[in-house]
Amino acid sequence: MELLGRGAETAVLDRLLERAADGAGSGLLLWGEPGIGKTALLEHAVGAAPCATVLRCRGTRMEAGLAFAALHELLWPVTDRLGTLPAPQAAALHGALGLSGETANRFLIGAAVLSLVSDLAAERPVLVVVDDVQWIDEASAHALGFLARRVANDPVLVLLSGHEDPASGPWDGLAALRIGGLADDDARSLVAAAVPGADDALIDDTVRTAGGNPLALHELPTLDRAAADDTSPRPPGAGVPIGPRLRRAFRDRVAAMPEPARALLLLAAAEDRGDRLVVDRAGTGRGVDASAWEDALRSGLIRTSGSRVEFRHPLIPAAIYEGATFPDRQAAHRALAAAQPTDAIEERAWHMAAAADAPDEEIAALLELAAGKSLRCGAGPAGVRALRRAAELSQVPAEAARRLAAAARAAWDAGQAEAARQLLDDAERLESGTDVARASSGLRGILEFTTGIPERAHQYLTRDMSVAPRTRDVVQLGSVAVRAAWSAGRTDLQQETLQRLLAVEADDDPALTEQLPALRALWSCYDQTGEFSPITPDRAHETTGRLVSAAWELLPPAPLVQIWGVEGPLRDALRVQAAALRERHELAALAVVLSQGAVLDLAAGQWGAAESAAIDGLHLADEVGADHVATQCRGSLALLAAARGDERTVEEYATRVLEISVPQGVRAFTSSVHWIRGRVALFAGRPDEALEHLMPVAQPGHDAAHPTFVLLAAADTAEAAVHVGRLDLAESRLTTVQAWARHSGAPWAQAIVHRLSALIRGGQSAEASYRTALDLAEAAGNPFEQARTRMLYGEWLRRARRRSDARRQLAAAAAVFDRLGADPLRRRALREQDLADGPTLRRGPGSSAGLTAQELRVARLASDHLTNREIAAQLLISPRTVGHHLANVYPKLGITSRTELSRVDLAGDLRLRVDARGR
CATH class of the missing domain: 3.40.50.300 (P-loop containing nucleotide triphosphate hydrolases)
Structure with a gap:
């Protein structure tokens, strides 16, 4: 039809x-x-x-x-x-x-x-x-x-x-x-069909009142004409709310039915699941018999199919339920609670709760039991609702606070950060922070860590360590407290909390007893003073293997794992963590783990996986309201964009990160932005600008000062310093990494020491240093940094006129950059490879005929309005040499200035060859 x-x-x-x-x-x-x-x-x-x-x-x-x-x-x-x-x-x-x-x-x-x-x-x-x-x-x-x-x-x-x-x-x-309302003509036709013989006045009134709603057009004409006529004033153009009028229509229809049928309809409306057998059992003793069912079915308001009963439209049970008196609703819910099967804990609890009109500890306890069942089967929001209602029915404020705190924790685990915060606030208004902290397993500090000020989070977390109900909770809160201190750049708080954490005994938790030695080894990585023994790479697999099932709170932050050079095993542990959290639908924790895994995937050269994890983590973090987790994901995406040369994307993410990190004192994030911006400038051949961004990372008192990022940014800072002639600064960063390499034994640090030694000091030992750096970079498992070392080595070989060897190194570097999508460095490697091909031949007619490869390169950069210093930085030569090349270029091209150079066609055969290799 x-x-x-x-x-x-x-x-x-x-x-x-x-x-x-x-x-x-x-x-x-x-x-x-x-x-x-x-x-x-x-x-x-x-x-x-x-x-x-x-x-x-x-x-x-x-x-x-x-x-x-x-x-x-x-x-x-x-x-x-x-x-x-x-x-x-x-x-x-x-x-x-x-x-x-x-x-x-x-x-x-x-x-x-x-x-x-x-x-x-x-x-x-x-x-x-x-x-x-x-x-x-x-x-x-x-x-x-x-x-x-x-x-x-x-x-x-x-x-x-x-x-x-x-x-x-x-x-x-x-x-x-x-789906909108019907047009007036269609509405009139519908009323005429629904109510044969209706006069024009009734049709006009119904169409005017119903606002095009088909259900209203069907139901309103059944009212008494006087009841249907609404003469109350309405604002011009305002639609008529159909809800109250329809509810009245349904209630009037129910009111005209016999009492047993009315009781049956109220039971069905209150039961709401459509279980005819439960409704029938609940009606026993209330006159609900076969004739009541006949009357109800004859009304057209309900229909049955087997053991199911359903209303013709969802508005009907709402109208029946709302139209009943509260005592009648109470009686219906009590009857339905008694009619539930023995194992229907949740249904019985909710019906008893709906019937309650005063605090009732027995019902509150039953709701709490139902909440536990919901949480175990993954229905987090249902568990939260049950615990909140249990708190409302609690007779003692302390019990209400405990249940609200448990609801807050369940809401956090279900990814409802804002609801968790509100429930926690409500709990703390009823009881002291200590009692609530115990019931919520220290949630206040966790919330502050993910959305607020790290130093304040550290304060909450260390306070709640002393009241946490289980040793595992103590260790988890202490671990997050160390992370909070690290995020704030507070090494004093970091060391103090680390000492306290490492002193914890776990005799009451067999699983934690097995994990604690591994935790102690990993958490010692937080120390950068040399007080604790380092975890060497050969111990990393054994250590992290014990932590596959550990909670995310126990695992150290990814940048620290990087500087210790043990990211591979922990990356595997995080993957297992992510899979487990997905299974349990713990969205907030999953966002944290994805954000950490993205950092480690970047370091491993798995940029596709890193980007996917960062984007997924960002969406989840935004969804659950975990601001700092979202910020870390944006930082990873910015770091990836920096390597790809996407400066606009870097700035978009960097700006968002700083909006959070600077006001809240999250120095780890602020420092990472300075490092990322420095990388963008360095890869684009702007070493002066790179140093402007990188220097604050090591400047005491600056918002960006952070010891971990001093190490991570050391190689970039030293390379930029060499390009601008700041050998003293380059030597300083080399000394910093040398000290860390001796303490940690991290392969990446040892590789950087050899790379920087060759870059800064040169000489006869440079080649041996580059080769050692390549071997160590391969062991560290970071293909991007290995390719950077290979490119610097190739440039050194080219300047030593070992062109064949240079081409091999530069081609290998370009291939890695191409695979990763690191476009700025790929172009640089190809330029160097082209220069290693030797001088260009005279190519006949053409504006660039007769220029050497280096002269052509200098001329092109100069025609793009780069200064001598900027050209020197890109080509790894001195500004004086740039001037010498330009002095040769001008007479060969028959010009006298840079202004004229910008109008010369410098395409030539060489550019075609470079572009072909770059595509």
């Missing part, structure tokens, strides 16, 4: 169904106000796809807190197909559907749903219909969103309907179609 006034909408649905039948799947969310006709459009789609397998479900308020409730309804007809899935996916989906005790793994469940639907679509097109997504439980919503975004290459159409614009949340990124 054609829907009145919905030609455009049905055409969209028909077109999507045709495309899906042809193998081009998609997802679409229909949204609009209640009663606007979304469900009717979904029914149209079902009727228009007679050859499709239809899977459908509907969200309900009562089941919104039950993990995977909607998925259970959707997939129940095809559970016999679960055995066709890969074993891990099948196990995960069995657990989600309550068919086994398998722990919930949301990522595997999403993949399993996609695999199952794709398998069904291999036989015939599949139509997935999900109504009222605003009440879909969070776990199901994530799985369905995962499905809807990944069916583009399958004959699958996913249609959803909801009340709100899907601008964010699980439906973010899906195509959406807003």
Whole structure:
């Protein structure tokens, strides 16, 4: 049957169904106000796809807190197909559907749903219909969103309907179609069809009042004419709110029914899950019998199918529930609580809570038990809601504070940072910070560490170490406290907390007892004073191997791992951490781990993985409100852009980082920005500018001063200093790295010592130093730095006129830069390689004929308006030599100045050759 006034909408649905039948799947969310006709459009789609397998479900308020409730309804007809899935996916989906005790793994469940639907679509097109997504439980919503975004290459159409614009949340990124009201002519036709014989006055009044809402157009005419006539003044052009009027219409209809039928409808509205058996049991003793069911079904407000009962429209149960008196609602919920199966802890707890009108410790305890069950199965938001309600029902303020603090921790683990902060504030208003700290496992310091001032975070964390309930919590809080002190550049606080952390005994925690020696070894890496024994690379694998299952809070920050040269094993541990956190859907912790892993992937030359981790971490951190984690991800993306020569992107990210780091005193972030900006300038051949950015990193008292980044930036600072003739500064950085290499034994530091020794001091030992640096860089596993060493070595060989050897080194360097996408250094290596080819031949007519390769290079840079000093920095020659070359260039080209040089065609054969190699 054609829907009145919905030609455009049905055409969209028909077109999507045709495309899906042809193998081009998609997802679409229909949204609009209640009663606007979304469900009717979904029914149209079902009727228009007679050859499709239809899977459908509907969200309900009562089941919104039950993990995977909607998925259970959707997939129940095809559970016999679960055995066709890969074993891990099948196990995960069995657990989600309550068919086994398998722990919930949301990522595997999403993949399993996609695999199952794709398998069904291999036989015939599949139509997935999900109504009222605003009440879909969070776990199901994530799985369905995962499905809807990944069916583009399958004959699958996913249609959803909801009340709100899907601008964010699980439906973010899906195509959406807003459903508006009917035009007046269509509305009149609909009223005339719904109420045969209606006079013009009733039709006009209904159309005016309903505002184009089809449900209102159906229901309003059934009211008494006087009740339907609304003469209250309205602002010009304002639409009439249909909610109150429709609710009145439904309530009036219910009020006219016999008492047992009214009781039945209220029970069904309060139960909200559509379980007819529970409603029937709850009605025992309230007169709910077969005749009550007949009356209710005859009203058209509800319908049944097997053991399911559902209302014709979601507004109906809302109107019935809101229209009932509070004592009647209490009685309904108490009856429903008593009617629940023995194992339905959550349902019984929520019905008892809905019936409570005063604090009740028994109900609060039952809700807390239900919250624990929700949290264990991955339904974090449901657990948070249960704990918050348990706090409201607590009779003692201390118990309310404890439950609020536990809710705050659950909200943080579920990635709801703002909610966690609010719940923690509420808890601290009821009880002392010490008691709340114990109940929330020191959450205040964790929140401050991820969003606030590191020194304040350190204060909270060290305070809460003394009240943490378990040794593991003490170690985790102490570890984060050391990180906070490191972030702030406070080596005094860092050392003080490290001493306290290393003194912890773990006799009450067997797992931590095994991990603690490894933790002590790794946490000693925080010391840069030489007081603790270093962790050598050969011990790194053994040490980190014990920490694969350790919480992210226990692992040291990535830049420190870098300077100790043990990033490889820890990178593996972080990958395991990330996989585990994805399984548990702990978004905040996952964002932290991804941000750390991005730093280590960059150092390993795995730039694609680094970029992916940083982007994913950034999105997660923004979603959960972890500002500092997002900032670190932006720093990694800026470092990557610097190596690629993307200066605009560097500045965009750098500006965002400094907006957070400078006001909050996060010196590690500020220092990293100075290092990154220095690299951009250095790679672009602007060593003077590079030094302006790099010098503050080692300047005591500066916002950017930080000992870790002094080491990380040492090689860049020394190279820039050599280019501008600051050999004293270069020697100073060499001395710094030498001392660290002796203390740590880190291969990267030893490689830099040899590279800088060759670059700064030259002489007969330079070649041996470069070769040793290359061997050590390979051992360090950083292909980018190894390529930089190879390029400097090739440049040295070219100046020593060993052109063949130079070309080999420069070609190898250029190949690595090309693979990584380090365009500025790739171009530099190719320029040097071209210069190693020797003087150009005279090429006949042409403006650049007769110039040597070096003269041509100097001329091109000068024509781009670079100064002699800037040209010298790019070509690794002195400004005086640049002047000498220009003095030769001018007479050869028949010009007398730089102004004329900019008008000369300097393309020539050489440029063509360089470009060809660079592409």
